[in-house]
Amino acid sequence: MNSSTDPAPARQAEFREILAALLARQPLSPAMAGAAFGSIMDGAVGEILLAAFLTALHMRGESVTELHAAVRAMRARMVAVPGMPADAVDVCGTGGDGLGTLNVSTAVAFVLAALGVPVVKHGNRALSSRSGATDVLLELDVPLPVDTPHIHRMMDSHGVTFLAATNHHPAMRHVGAVRRGLGFRTIFNLVGPLCNPAGVTRQLVGVFSPRWLEVMATTLREAGSRCVWAVSGACGEGRFIDEVTLAGPTHIRALEGGEIRTLALDPAATGLACAPISAIAGGTPAHNARALRHLAEGARGAYRDTVLLNVAVALHVAGRGDTIIRGGGIDYAALRGNIAVAAEVLDRGAVLAVLEAVRKFRADEPNRVTG
Template sequence: MNDIKSFIAYVADGNSLTAEQSEKAFDLLMTGEATSAQVAGFLMSLRVKGETVDEITGAARSMRSKMLTIKAPEGAIDVCGTGGDAKGTLNVSTATAFVVAGAGAIVAKHGNRAASSKSGASDVLGALGIGLEANVDAVEKALAENGTAFLAAPLYHSAMRHVGPTRAELGTRTIFNLLGPLSNPGKVTRQITGVFGREWVEPLAQVLKAIGHEKAWVVHGAEGLDELSISGLSYISELDQGQIRNFEIIPEMAGLERSPIEEIIGGDAAFNAKAMREMLGGKKNAYRDAVVLNSAGALIVAGLTDDLKEGAVIAAKSIDSGAALAKLDGLASYTNEETTQ
């Protein structure tokens, strides 16, 4: 198969692609060699058939090969979610990035503007004064000296311009909803990633293994959250040194009380930014507990602890000492020194 028409016909007939075939097909999509109708036809053929681990792996390799990269220190981690859970919660993974950085991890946070919620990572960080168009030098400096940086997806994935308009017109989930968390410009090999559906937990761990990750947690929380849930059960697939194991946790395992999801529902970027600054400033509420829980998992992925309850203690100290808030303010300073030309 050498053209997109043959790939569309093959997948539409119910056949699955190898990783190599998928990479070739996505190379065609992301270099502008497919029309909008062909992009839509191929993406929806995959969706209806059901995307496989090999197909996601090939697509991720294609996307990663075309992204602008930065130099991230060894051991850097990403804390992100697929989005798409449509719950409208406060920005948990974004706040988690600062808490984990305050505890000593190096965090290259990859993210974008909201697609299905009112406030994505870029939205809330912009409201908090983070420069979203900081150039590569400024981002690398922030990562090296402040221990945290934000990688705004549009600046690093210019090839997405060939498929972005079609995705918007489709208005429904495609494989690209899964690819963002697999395509960190810092090429981190450690990450905790939330997914919008439980059925994607283990498959994405398998993809992360295939693209060379060292350690990862892929998580899905009760009530459909793309993060660890403070309201109940969470499902985790852990990748560690090439091995994958599946397990479940509840907040009590981290020494935390449960809270209903209604207590962490957010609003627009300004609302969520205010809530994040208050929480990082020491305000104790369900939002703090949700961030502490997710930070505990992230600290395990970062190798700073191997115990969830200890991770929660470390995360709480990062907040209460002011270290987490200092990382936020430091990132604002670094990213407003220079911006892209």
């Protein structure tokens, strides 16, 4: 095909102009941002140009316009999973906090399932950390069904299913290698949690910086979400983790009833022992998988307590357990009640039973992750 009929050269030329504007630290218009992310998702941008673009965005700081354009481009190309329970919840984080902790939200998914809360957990391999949700699940030999009938069967059988991002966002194959090569968080860390393929309307979403909490909650409200808590936990020295934390106050934007309110959660009032972020330091996927299994088997400590705290919040987001907002702030008595509920299912082995049952689930095709 010659260049007069091939759209690729024209798109590449347009992308270079957009990149030049970005390098000049100019704001990208909605049209420019839309064209840039459309070209990226269609594979029309080479790795060198893509690396330059993502690096320039990271150094300048991503804008709301650019995030919205990336989300629209990704959602337009994703493989959706219709028909999931209307009250299903997702618990996930952006990653990109650079802290390398144990996998909290993956453990939370198993505890919620043991409590009878339907969970559609969206996750990915590690791209800017050592161990992502998908990495840990593969280590645990938890199946990651690809097609919709098997995803439904897993949900029907166990009340939880796991969606590997690369199976449902094929356009991301065009950026995965560059993201891994760069090794730092990019705008796609923010995009992933905003694009659950099942279209869940209830989410506990962790964010690597409080700066993005309002944007995340607002974007999900515009997408039709009912209840969202976007959280970013302070861990000292200007660092933040994409979870509710015991290391310091957690900053929150809570979307409820169509309104977004600002909250803060004090770990000292939860009844759990405060702990530095180093107490839940993680490692390889195998290391993190062992920790998750030991947690399900009854191990005590900061990892268990962090998971319990996140489950307590997720129960509220899911519309289960006690409502933990009262008078414009956190109702810590109700929060402690939810923590006790979560601890009980761990203590009686229900979480381990879910983990073992899920591991034995087998679809008619091999457990695999594309990309």
